[in-house]
Amino acid sequence: MERAVQAKAGVIRRIIAFPLTLLVIEFLAVGLAASLGSALLVRMADPQGLSGLLGATGIALLSIAVYLGCRHWIERSANDELSPGALARELPLGLLIGAGLFTAMTAIVAALGGITIERVNGLGALWAMLGLAITSGTIEEILFRGILLRHIEAMLGTWAALVITSALFGLAHLANPGASLFAAFAISMEAGILLGAAYLWTRRLWVPIGIHAAWNFTQGWVFSVPVSGGIAPDGLLVTSRAGPDWLTGGAFGLEASAVAMAVATLAGLFLLLRVVREGGIRPPMWRSA
Numbered sequence: 001m002e003r004a005v006q007a008k009a010g011v012i013r014r015i016i017a018f019p020l021t022l023l024v025i026e027f028l029a030v031g032l033a034a035s036l037g038s039a040l041l042v043r044m045a046d047p048q049g050l051s052g053l054l055g056a057t058g059i060a061l062l063s064i065a066v067y068l069g070c071r072h073w074i075e076r077s078a079n080d081e082l083s084p085g086a087l088a089r090e091l092p093l094g095l096l097i098g099a100g101l102f103t104a105m106t107a108i109v110a111a112l113g114g115i116t117i118e119r120v121n122g123l124g125a126l127w128a129m130l131g132l133a134i135t136s137g138t139i140e141e142i143l144f145r146g147i148l149l150r151h152i153e154a155m156l157g158t159w160a161a162l163v164i165t166s167a168l169f170g171l172a173h174l175a176n177p178g179a180s181l182f183a184a185f186a187i188s189m190e191a192g193i194l195l196g197a198a199y200l201w202t203r204r205l206w207v208p209i210g211i212h213a214a215w216n217f218t219q220g221w222v223f224s225v226p227v228s229g230g231i232a233p234d235g236l237l238v239t240s241r242a243g244p245d246w247l248t249g250g251a252f253g254l255e256a257s258a259v260a261m262a263v264a265t266l267a268g269l270f271l272l273l274r275v276v277r278e279g280g281i282r283p284p285m286w287r288s289a
Contacts, residue, residue: 022074026070030147037058038135047128104263109254129233149161166193176252177229186257
């Protein structure tokens with residue numbers, strides 16, 4: 001009897017530990033925690049003020065705690081993706097890459113006549129943009145790289161995981177204001193490859209979180225450009241865009257510019273080449289068994 005119970009427990013444990021099961025459980029857990037936290041933030045804080053920033057930071061920390069809880073109690077694995085020891089080294093690196101890439105891309109668009117800086121505005125929506133950068137960078141990277149890419153890679157291998165998560169990341173932005181099929185494709189290429197490669201490079205989340213957060217903050221607050229669609233934020237610089245959508249990104253923002261796609265995709269391919277050279281490409285589960 002005891003042996004049968006142990007065998008049944010073993011079967012249940014193997015089902016739970018299977019990558020697809022873990023993917024569903026963890027995605028739902030983190031997504032639900034972030035959604036509930038966001039709903040509370042809307043009711044209790046001013047999204048444009050300091051209280052909104054503090055609330056957004058709390059949501060990001062809650063998402064991290066839920067994810068680490070899943071890894072500890074369900075996966076029974078150590079915290080190797082959000083290691084505190086790597087934070088001070090890798091998060092600033094990611095922030096530098098994200099801000100640098102968006103600034104370089106904007107400079108190219110400006111040289112081609114697509115964007116003009118008219119004047120310095122002031123602090124503008126600083127707290128709101130910081131809050132958006134923190135939540136989007138943290139939550140989306142946990143969901144798409146920490147959960148989806150990692151578990152799909154365990155099943156189908158690195159290349160399939162990178163292609164699938166890049167496509168899903170682009171499709172997830174189709175619901176945004178001003179989105180188009182080209183905008184979704186651009187996000188898939190520039191962000192999907194760059195952020196996926198950044199994760200594969202270190203096998204931790206700090207660099208992609210930093211890139212994602214700084215990219216959004218730089219475009220939204222520094223250059224006052226719509227962050228993945230919507231209304232242009234009240235940022236540090238008053239800018240105007242003019243020209244064809246392939247250059248300016250249209251209503252979606254500079255992320256949908258062919259220039260942004262080229263700059264960020266090239267950076268992603270550079271990181272991906274490092275991953276390949278360092279032996280970071282993993283085979284599908286039926287080949288590694």
